[in-house]
Amino acid sequence: MTQPLSIAVLVGSLRKESISRKVAEAAARLSKGGFSYGIVEIGALPLFNQDLEGGAEPAAWTEFRNKVRATQGVLFVTPEYNRSVPGALKNALDVGSRPYGHSVWFGKPAGIISVSPGALGAFGANHHLRQSLVFLNMPALAQPEAYVGHAAQLVADDFSITVEATRDFLRSFIAAFETWVRTLQPHA
Amino acid sequence: MTQPLSIAVLVGSLRKESISRKVAEAAARLSKGGFSYGIVEIGALPLFNQDLEGGAEPAAWTEFRNKVRATQGVLFVTPEYNRSVPGALKNALDVGSRPYGHSVWFGKPAGIISVSPGALGAFGANHHLRQSLVFLNMPALAQPEAYVGHAAQLVADDFSITVEATRDFLRSFIAAFETWVRTLQPHA
């Protein structure tokens, strides 16, 4: 019996009832199977500061890094703040990328769902995040791109998706993401 | 007698001996006069979280917003983390942009100096920051662009700049920045 592949889900918004978190929960439920999705929390990470490196680093940093390191892929679900990635999510990327030479991100395949209450689908956050993933050596799924707009009422209390076209789209996105993650796993 | 125009200097790195901080200090000393530069610290700002809004917000947020609000322009001096803006600096932008309709950034002219120990001059951070400034309605100086590479030994202990060409360049940058800030002040 094979182990499921483990996916770290990073949610770019910290508020409890965030739309992105709900979309993340809903998307994980659309898995075709063989994958285990778990949100890795980023809200308690102290801001990255190089002066804190090398000695007793914040325990939250270490814990976060260990959780990500144990996974085989990363799914980002994020809103846009000021036309870019939320500071909290960027900070999580920064924390995980250090210390130099020990990045937890290196080589992990990634997928991105950007989410907005408005029309533009958080395009700016989506592509700024992609630029960071190039540096972090996280091959990111190209197609389908996932810009989820008008998302305020999209996810019901049971994490089902209320709009059929979006549900179908996210199902195909997750299928493509899972194929992508499998394709890019290191060979045994 | 006219008051000097006050410039908030935001430094993208939190470590005490950061190159960006030194470049910021050095650049401020190249002012043509009539301006007052002061670093506004960003390292103690809790990560932006909408759940903290509306009630007793973190005192550090309020203090930060008040300091920026009292200025007439903003100078960003920042390294690049993972091909983008450091999480700490992006978080400061996010905190200052809230609550909705009360952004402290709105209308303030801006300048950007991106700084790196390597060759590329933190180009990625520079332009990701610019994309946010569009949304924040902060007109950003176009030319000269300031990509300060190979910056590790650039600033001496007395905050003089050790490379003459870079000193001359930064002097012309600051002159252009100050003209830019003056041109875009609201009329009395």
Add this chain to the structure above:
Amino acid sequence: MTQPLSIAVLVGSLRKESISRKVAEAAARLSKGGFSYGIVEIGALPLFNQDLEGGAEPAAWTEFRNKVRATQGVLFVTPEYNRSVPGALKNALDVGSRPYGHSVWFGKPAGIISVSPGALGAFGANHHLRQSLVFLNMPALAQPEAYVGHAAQLVADDFSITVEATRDFLRSFIAAFETWVRTLQPHA
């Protein structure tokens, strides 16, 4: 009597019935007065090639440069092709930027309206264009940003705008653009 300020309008799509062209025509009609808008055509410009410089350059290049040089500001109205600026528009920027030291763009204030038949409003083209404008020293209006989505039926045959909210928005955009261009004119 003062001369009107002359605005070069660059349309990113070459097809005759392009939505962007119609939006450009419609936007020009919303002027508050004191401005003269004229589309400068880009479809006949040979691809920029440095080997053609220095001798008998293509007449179309010279003509294009002369037309832009005679204006006091530039309004870009463009679709997105493949998440970026259409090649034809980028080529026009390249042609106008040469030869080195003789760019026709230098110092001209700019505005950007990005247009799409879909929801995303050509965000990718809008911000890629902005990155070029930084280098070209064209200060670009920040707010309001203009992402015109669902634009297929937006402009009637008489160049009126069929959706009231969009008409009001574009009127406020043009007003802000014209203030921006005036503010950044060199002093007599």
Add this chain to the structure above:
Amino acid sequence: MTQPLSIAVLVGSLRKESISRKVAEAAARLSKGGFSYGIVEIGALPLFNQDLEGGAEPAAWTEFRNKVRATQGVLFVTPEYNRSVPGALKNALDVGSRPYGHSVWFGKPAGIISVSPGALGAFGANHHLRQSLVFLNMPALAQPEAYVGHAAQLVADDFSITVEATRDFLRSFIAAFETWVRTLQPHA
């Protein structure tokens, strides 16, 4: 006996003695074998114009599309023009992406080498190109990134690379690119 995998090399500059072209020639010579590299010319492509679609399209478009379609991967070697992709190269992307539903790019793995005479390594062109590749569904090699700066004297007349560190780097880049292309070939 297996066929070599065929790589379309797209060079972003049109001039005959372009540095990017020389770097492209030099890079192809560093292949580990099993690949066949060929430059697909882009300088004779008429600007994309939707009005030309559907009937007798320019023969140069058809020829270009056929050449790209016959390959198993794409290597872009490009300078930066005005902080973005040269218009000629963007036009080639646009031409190859049409007509709708018949893009020649779809699914082809890609690599990017950006080249500049200065320090910044054409970072802006590199990442703008990546944003287009996401839409075109061309998975782009993440690491190593290739920003080739100070490139004016880099390639000798015999297409050897004069700087040893750069030669070693480009060899490792090509090795990673070839692994990437192999990994992402559709299964037989």
